[in-house]
Amino acid sequence: MSEILSFTLNDLTGYLNQNFGKGEFHAKCIYRYFFKTGKKDIENLDCFKNQELAFKFKKSLRFPTPVILEKKESEDVIKFALELDDKAVIESVILKMKTRDTLCISSQVGCKMNCGFCATAKMGFKRNLYPHEIILQLYTAKFVLGYDIRNIVFMGMGEPLDNYENVRQAVLILNEQHGFDIAFRHITISSSGLCDQIERLGKDTCIKANLSVSINSADNDLRKKIMPVTKRFDLFTLKNTLLNYPLKEKGIIFITYTLFKGLNDSREDALKLVRFLENIPCRVNIIPYNEVEGCDFKGCTDKDIADFSSLLESFGLFVRKRWTKGKNLDAGCGQLAGKIRGGLSD
Ligand code: SF4
Incomplete structure (x- = not known):
């Protein structure tokens, strides 16, 4: 059927x-x-x-019949978990915004990328989500929970570009003008840096969504430890991929840098990031780390974020800062999913 x-x-x-x-x-x-x-x-x-x-x-x-296993709500954030036909559980987050609500959706059950700081990585990889399971998250947020979702970020569980075909179909459904009609500029696909798939996205003339890449360190050795995908695609390759990404046709590149206390937050780390981003037209999101149980990574303070960001700004980079309190929309993939699990089990 x-x-x-x-x-x-x-x-x-x-x-x-x-x-x-x-x-x-x-x-x-x-x-x-x-x-x-x-x-x-x-x-x-x-x-x-x-x-x-x-x-x-x-x-x-x-026709969809969403099974909401859990839902948790704070002033600005609603987190919910859906049970799928095979009993797999996926998590999504709604962020209530002034102008439009945003939905952070999952693209896989678990993830293969094994980033050291990520809650989703801890569960390993179970399977890809089908297009209807990706869209089910929006259907639920909009028609069951009643939120006016106008912005979609693929930053929930999974590496979206590791499930390219299904994510692609989901993006086309999101953008369908006779249906959800969400403009490409309001859809962001977040990647850990799968260069071959970023290249594929760049060549895909039908998909004009924004690309967000989680960098988290501009030091190749350190990034290998934080994000093992670096062993497959090192920073040199990633930089070339981003330099060649057809930005004009494809909206904006967001660079996400999660700040970990004592690991990637020094002046030297900031300078390395500046060098890495040289000639890449992008906006940088500096975000605090939401500590995850079982991961050794430590969160930073608002002052750490302010200091690190100021240094980047002094080199002319366009930086958006996220603080440790309040909404934290610009998390890299997996980070919000980790928050949901933490939140739901409270
Ligand atoms: S941060 Fe993203 S890419 Fe990395 S393991 Fe988590 S979900 Fe996967």
């Missing part, structure tokens, strides 16, 4: 055509109704003069 959440309008049109001999008129009518309202009673739509056909069609598709 096909999942309606895995369809763009084109996909639904093809499906209707192949299975029911109907075309774009019916597809648009169903797509708009379901994806704009979240309602499933498509048999009552005016476009279906023949209700029998509508029921047949409805029966042939699977």
Whole structure:
């Protein structure tokens, strides 16, 4: 049975055509109704003069029934965990913003990248999420929990570019103008630095979402320890990849640098980062580390963040600082997922 959440309008049109001999008129009518309202009673739509056909069609598709295992809410942040068909659990975070709410979504169950500071890494890799499971997180946030989500960041569990095809399809569904209609500039894909996939994203003419790369150290040896992906793609390769990324067509490159106390927060570390970012048009997000149980990495203070950021700014870098209290949207992938688990088990 096909999942309606895995369809763009084109996909639904093809499906209707192949299975029911109907075309774009019916597809648009169903797509708009379901994806704009979240309602499933498509048999009552005016476009279906023949209700029998509508029921047949409805029966042939699977409509979402999210199972929310846990939900936790603070003033600005809502964290929820969904149980999937195979009992796998994924986590998502809604950040309530002034102008638009943001949803941080997961792309995998677990992760292969094994970053030393990350809660998701601790659970190992279980599997990739299918497009409908990625979209289910938005469906839940919007239509079950009732938030006006207009911004999506792939910074939950998993390395999105390690699940390229499914994330790509999910991004197309998010962007579908007859459905969720989220502009590419409001979608950010965060990567640990999988250069071959970043290159692939750069060449992908259909996907114009923002790219965010977690750097966390501009010292190759240290980064190898923090982020083992560096053994596969060293900083030299990563820099070349970012230099060649087609920025104009693909929005903005965000560089995320999580500050760990006593590890990557020195003046020398800042200078190395400045050198690394030379000629890369980007915005730098300096964020505090949310300590994770079982990881030795230590969080820093707001003063550490201010000092480190000032140094970068003195070299002309555009820096956004995140503080240890309040919203921490610009975490690298996995960081928010770790927070959810911590939060949910409170
Ligand atoms: S930080 Fe991101 S890429 Fe690294 S292990 Fe965690 S989820 Fe994976």
